[in-house]
Amino acid sequence: MALIVQKYGGSSVADAESIKRVAKRIVxxxxxxxxxxxxxxxxxxxTDELLDLAHQVAPIPAPRELxxxxxxxxxxxxxxxxxxxxxxxFEARSFTGSQAGVIxxxxxxxxxxxDVTPVRLREALDEGAIVIVxxxxxxxxxxxxxxxxxxxxxxxTAVALAAALEADVCEIYSDVDGIFTADPRVVxxxxxxxxxxxxxxxxxxxNGAKVLYIRAVEYARRHGVLIHARSTFSxxxxxxxxxxxxxxxxxxxxxxxxxxxxxxxxDLGQAKITVIGVPDVPGKAAxxxxxxxxxxxxxxxxxxxxxxxxxxxxxxSFTLPKGDAAAALRALDADRDDVGFExxxxxxxxxxxxxxxxxxxxxxxxxxxxxxxxxxxxxNIEMISTSEIRISVVVRGDDLAEAARVVHTAYGLDGDIEAxxxxxxxx
Amino acid sequence: MALIVQKYGGSSVADAESIKRVAKRIVxxxxxxxxxxxxxxxxxxxTDELLDLAHQVAPIPAPRELxxxxxxxxxxxxxxxxxxxxxxxFEARSFTGSQAGVIxxxxxxxxxxxDVTPVRLREALDEGAIVIVxxxxxxxxxxxxxxxxxxxxxxxTAVALAAALEADVCEIYSDVDGIFTADPRVVxxxxxxxxxxxxxxxxxxxNGAKVLYIRAVEYARRHGVLIHARSTFSxxxxxxxxxxxxxxxxxxxxxxxxxxxxxxxxDLGQAKITVIGVPDVPGKAAxxxxxxxxxxxxxxxxxxxxxxxxxxxxxxSFTLPKGDAAAALRALDADRDDVGFExxxxxxxxxxxxxxxxxxxxxxxxxxxxxxxxxxxxxNIEMISTSEIRISVVVRGDDLAEAARVVHTAYGLDGDIEAxxxxxxxx
Numbered sequence: 001m002a003l004i005v006q007k008y009g010g011s012s013v014a015d016a017e018s019i020k021r022v023a024k025r026i027v028x029x030x031x032x033x034x035x036x037x038x039x040x041x042x043x044x045x046x047t048d049e050l051l052d053l054a055h056q057v058a059p060i061p062a063p064r065e066l067x068x069x070x071x072x073x074x075x076x077x078x079x080x081x082x083x084x085x086x087x088x089x090f091e092a093r094s095f096t097g098s099q100a101g102v103i104x105x106x107x108x109x110x111x112x113x114x115d116v117t118p119v120r121l122r123e124a125l126d127e128g129a130i131v132i133v134x135x136x137x138x139x140x141x142x143x144x145x146x147x148x149x150x151x152x153x154x155x156x157t158a159v160a161l162a163a164a165l166e167a168d169v170c171e172i173y174s175d176v177d178g179i180f181t182a183d184p185r186v187v188x189x190x191x192x193x194x195x196x197x198x199x200x201x202x203x204x205x206x207n208g209a210k211v212l213y214i215r216a217v218e219y220a221r222r223h224g225v226l227i228h229a230r231s232t233f234s235x236x237x238x239x240x241x242x243x244x245x246x247x248x249x250x251x252x253x254x255x256x257x258x259x260x261x262x263x264x265x266x267d268l269g270q271a272k273i274t275v276i277g278v279p280d281v282p283g284k285a286a287x288x289x290x291x292x293x294x295x296x297x298x299x300x301x302x303x304x305x306x307x308x309x310x311x312x313x314x315x316x317s318f319t320l321p322k323g324d325a326a327a328a329l330r331a332l333d334a335d336r337d338d339v340g341f342e343x344x345x346x347x348x349x350x351x352x353x354x355x356x357x358x359x360x361x362x363x364x365x366x367x368x369x370x371x372x373x374x375x376x377x378x379x380n381i382e383m384i385s386t387s388e389i390r391i392s393v394v395v396r397g398d399d400l401a402e403a404a405r406v407v408h409t410a411y412g413l414d415g416d417i418e419a420x421x422x423x424x425x426x427x
Numbered sequence: 428m429a430l431i432v433q434k435y436g437g438s439s440v441a442d443a444e445s446i447k448r449v450a451k452r453i454v455x456x457x458x459x460x461x462x463x464x465x466x467x468x469x470x471x472x473x474t475d476e477l478l479d480l481a482h483q484v485a486p487i488p489a490p491r492e493l494x495x496x497x498x499x500x501x502x503x504x505x506x507x508x509x510x511x512x513x514x515x516x517f518e519a520r521s522f523t524g525s526q527a528g529v530i531x532x533x534x535x536x537x538x539x540x541x542d543v544t545p546v547r548l549r550e551a552l553d554e555g556a557i558v559i560v561x562x563x564x565x566x567x568x569x570x571x572x573x574x575x576x577x578x579x580x581x582x583x584t585a586v587a588l589a590a591a592l593e594a595d596v597c598e599i600y601s602d603v604d605g606i607f608t609a610d611p612r613v614v615x616x617x618x619x620x621x622x623x624x625x626x627x628x629x630x631x632x633x634n635g636a637k638v639l640y641i642r643a644v645e646y647a648r649r650h651g652v653l654i655h656a657r658s659t660f661s662x663x664x665x666x667x668x669x670x671x672x673x674x675x676x677x678x679x680x681x682x683x684x685x686x687x688x689x690x691x692x693x694d695l696g697q698a699k700i701t702v703i704g705v706p707d708v709p710g711k712a713a714x715x716x717x718x719x720x721x722x723x724x725x726x727x728x729x730x731x732x733x734x735x736x737x738x739x740x741x742x743x744s745f746t747l748p749k750g751d752a753a754a755a756l757r758a759l760d761a762d763r764d765d766v767g768f769e770x771x772x773x774x775x776x777x778x779x780x781x782x783x784x785x786x787x788x789x790x791x792x793x794x795x796x797x798x799x800x801x802x803x804x805x806x807n808i809e810m811i812s813t814s815e816i817r818i819s820v821v822v823r824g825d826d827l828a829e830a831a832r833v834v835h836t837a838y839g840l841d842g843d844i845e846a847x848x849x850x851x852x853x854x
Contacts, residue, residue: 016480016483016484019484020484023484050503053443053503053507054506054507054510056443057443057446057447057450057507057508057510057511057514058510058511058513058514059514060514061510061513061514062509062510062513062514062519064520065506065507065509065510065513065519065520065521066506066510068502068505068506068509068521069502069503069506069507069510071502072499072500072502072503072506073499075495075496075498075499075502076477076480076496076499078495079481079492079493079495079496079499080480080481080484080492080496081484082489082492082495083481083484083485083488083489083492083493083496084484084485086485086488086489086492087484087485087486087487087488087489092489092492093491093492094492094495099571120571144526144547
């Protein structure tokens with residue numbers, strides 16, 4: 001008998017029928033003899049509808065009240081899920097983030113978990129109940145106020161509960177079958193991975209893979225939680241995310257050699273800003289990126305051209321999320337004279353391709369394969385950046401899908417059959 | 428500077444526009460220099476929609492989970508209301524029933540308030556904030572679970588907060604202007620009362636008047652809370668509900684002689700059951716009403732016919748809420764042989780008219796006026812019951828409106844102009 005934490009996203013509990021389907025899956029797990037703790041998101045579009053209402057009554061809703069409002073979403077889904085399980089003859093109890101002991105800092109809208117004290121959850125489990133917890137929400141001890149965890153909050157709730165309860169596994173359900181070697185909508189020959197290392201998963205999530213939130217994977221790695229990313233719509237195995245020293249539960253694969261490349265991630269959500277004619281003197285780059293940081297933008301890749309000796313000026317390009325570009329451009333433009341650059345170019349037609357694999361550490365020539373594959377296909381590389389286990393390149397957005405396919409093939413990742421693509425995306 | 432508790436029902440906060448209108452009224456009260464605590468119901472039909480969802484996932488929803496679900500309704504309205512006030516430049520903080528210190532027993536769906544410890548509300552008031560509290564909900568200390576107060580819960584929350592905070596007044600807002608001498612939709616010449624005694628209000632509420640819930644009035648009388656029933660749609664005075672020793676805030680009216688009759692209440696929500704051929708031996712009535720009570724029915728009026736000497740049998744009639752009739756009939760029918768009665772008659776075409784007035788205690792002839800007015804109009808009286816300050820009669824349902832009009836006139840209650848009737852009913 002194991003203790004299993006399961007997380008179901010908003011699309012898995014979008015209506016009464018979906019809730020009953022999820023309830024059945026939970027009951028099946030209980031019937032198999034396991035203790036079950038479930039973290040659940042708000043139903044379907046509830047959060048967006050509540051946000052819309054908030055903006056109708058207040059242009060800039062007070063953060064404390066916005067959290068109070070949004071947390072009603074999970075309260076609804078968790079109570080309905082507990083009722084549905086109850087009516088199948090199983091004891092189920094729902095708990096808010098606060099009741100579940102999810103303690104956070106006081107940052108409304110993006111609170112960080114600082115402690116988990118699941119006293120009531122343990123009591124309920126000891127009494128044989130299935131436990132349902134509202135995802136995405138917590139409680140600050142100093143202000144005694146309700147908080148929300150921000151993006152990826154429900155995944156993080158699930159992982160944090162799994163850590164605090166020392167669960168055997170944390171199952172993250174979505175509408176895809178697991179983690180793929182590439183986005184199956186982009187690369188039809190993408191294969192589902194049986195397992196991926198947490199560090200690879202982090203790089204893939206940070207570079208465009210959408211199944212798991214980086215924050216949850218990070219929390220899991222730090223606390224030794226074993227994640228199993230699975231589909232709500234099938235009973236098949238998904239993908240295990242293995243932290244240091246963790247192996248597949250069936251013992252298989254632990255002796256397998258790590259593949260050099262685990263997957264190819266694609267990201268169309270970035271824009272590129274080029275600062276033209278920056279005086280080539282020390283401290284100018286620091287000046288520029290201080291301005292960008294103050295605008296709230298999250299800079300990803302940076303490239304500085306070799307200075308043209310004749311002019312004593314250089315160009316600096318960087319990428320950032322499309323949504324951050326406007327604020328960064330405004331901030332830079334306002335300080336143009338202080339910095340002394342000539343002009344700004346904004347390009348939101350780029351695509352980023354990343355090749356991720358822990359095997360890169362011990363294998364040379366990995367980048368050569370990437371560059372050659374792109375070159376043969378006539379795809380131009382605009383920027384390059386690397387980490388220990390990742391190589392990323394920026395190409396034209398229109399070329400990104402083709403680039404992903406040829407690179408996927410070049411690294412021998414192609415499966416025999418085309419992957420089945422479900423509608424929608426997990427959240 | 429006074430401390431004012433205000434209660435707004437679901438129809439007062441049905442959409443974003445209504446919420447902004449209520450926010451403005453609250454801000455106006457604050458601007459006038461008063462401390463304000465607001466109890467608010469769920470928006471419009473939210474509670475019904477949540478109940479509908481609950482029944483879609485579970486035929487008989489678990490009571491604990493149903494309370495968890497329904498309390499999300501007030502969580503939404505209170506957060507939106509606090510945001511709306513906040514965006515008008517006033518500090519506002521929302522609190523759940525639990526956060527507000529509304530402690531109840533553990534009866535899910537119909538919990539009773541056992542204590543109110545508004546520590547956080549006092550702190551917020553001391554810091555100059557407007558306080559918004561979720562109506563209808565509380566918290567049980569033993570189970571640590573969320574509870575709901577059942578029908579009239581938000582009114583009761585408001586009165587309980589007013590008592591615990593020693594507020595100067597508890598304003599109950601609805602879409603009618605106050606308490607009328609009769610339902611203006613039935614009696615067009617009904618007049619708004621400036622004041623009514625709590626005991627009269629209790630009799631009127633118990634006999635069909637819908638503006639205030641009996642439970643809230645009872646709580647107010649027991650704890651010396653002054654209620655002011657007002658309209659969300661006008662700034663005019665409503666009706667003050669005066670407990671023992673309380674007078675109108677402007678000092679007016681305290682020397683006025685009590686009117687003999689304060690108002691005429693009408694109720695079409697009752698049904699009549701007649702038990703035919705009951706053996707006329709001691710204990711039979713007790714037997715019958717034990718059976719009815721076990722079925723969960725709330726018996727109102729009871730009439731036992733004079734026994735027919737020849738048969739040694741008698742008939743017993745009683746009234747009860749229409750919704751309770753089916754269960755009572757089933758229960759009686761199941762025990763027919765034990766009790767020894769012959770048959771049952773169910774009549775749901777009745778109407779109850781009640782005349783209420785504290786002056787009845789000291790004036791004779793009050794009932795004669797009632798009976799004569801009905802007799803002149805040819806309206807037949809089927810049952811009669813009285814209390815110290817009330818006379819009720821059952822007539823045909825079709826006759827009820829006409830009966831109310833002639834009785835209203837007979838007691839000199841008619842106003843000079845016809846009352847304005849708003850759409851909908853308060854809740």
